[in-house]
Amino acid sequence: MPDRNAAALDFLLTRRSRPAKTLTGPGPSREDLMPMLTAAGRTPDHGKLEPWRFIVLQKPALERLGALVTTRGAALGIDEMKVKKERHAYDNSPLAVVVVESPKASDKVPAIEQTYSAGAACLQLLNAALASGWGANWLSGWASQDRVFMCDGLALEDHEQVAGIIHIGTETCTPPERPRPDMELITTWVDN
Numbered sequence: 001m002p003d004r005n006a007a008a009l010d011f012l013l014t015r016r017s018r019p020a021k022t023l024t025g026p027g028p029s030r031e032d033l034m035p036m037l038t039a040a041g042r043t044p045d046h047g048k049l050e051p052w053r054f055i056v057l058q059k060p061a062l063e064r065l066g067a068l069v070t071t072r073g074a075a076l077g078i079d080e081m082k083v084k085k086e087r088h089a090y091d092n093s094p095l096a097v098v099v100v101e102s103p104k105a106s107d108k109v110p111a112i113e114q115t116y117s118a119g120a121a122c123l124q125l126l127n128a129a130l131a132s133g134w135g136a137n138w139l140s141g142w143a144s145q146d147r148v149f150m151c152d153g154l155a156l157e158d159h160e161q162v163a164g165i166i167h168i169g170t171e172t173c174t175p176p177e178r179p180r181p182d183m184e185l186i187t188t189w190v191d192n
């Protein structure tokens with residue numbers, strides 16, 4: 001019989017994000033956050049390319065980016081309600097970590113595998129935050145796909161993009177369970 005890590009398995013079978021809009025302060029300190037980032041850095045990574053990096057947004061940075069959301073929303077002609085909703089995610093957040101997909105040139109590892117690894121780093125960070133007792137939520141939002149926002153707001157390089165923004169804070173409520181997939185429907189067993 002393999003060694004069973006019951007606590008880890010129970011966590012994975014019951015984990016649930018906490019919607020960003022329900023998070024409040026305080027957010028994690030630098031000391032609290034480092035083990036979570038370290039866990040994210042243990043993400044499977046073909047060829048050890050480290051095709052990701054992390055930007056920790058503390059309150060003043062979140063406020064600056066919230067203002068940039070309004071400016072960019074107006075410049076792009078985005079619906080006012082949509083802009084307000086997007087800005088609220090930044091204004092309301094106690095702390096957020098931008099997981100940046102930062103692909104590396106490689107003859108061996110296709111770009112898509114580096115993208116998958118960046119997505120996996122997002123989940124690893126999200127789960128590390130939840131397992132540490134914080135409320136956390138993986139968001140993207142239209143601003144994170146706007147090149148001007150990426151460049152002026154987050155100082156990303158041209159070849160980089162946002163894989164995800166993980167908001168981390170104190171949870172105020174546990175959301176009800178949401179429907180989960182029917183495993184029989186999406187699993188194929190092949191025995192020959």
Ligand SMILES: Cc1cc2nc3c(=O)[nH]c(=O)nc-3n(C[C@H](O)[C@H](O)[C@H](O)COP(=O)(O)O)c2cc1C
Nearest residue numbers: 015016017018019137138139140141142163164178
């Ligand atoms: C790449 C990615 C981007 C997402 N962006 C958003 C978003 O911008 N807004 C949102 O409400 N949910 C977004 N979600 C969904 C939530 O992170 C999450 O799926 C939902 O809260 C349920 O999570 P749970 O299965 O951990 O409970 C995104 C999910 C992924 C994987």
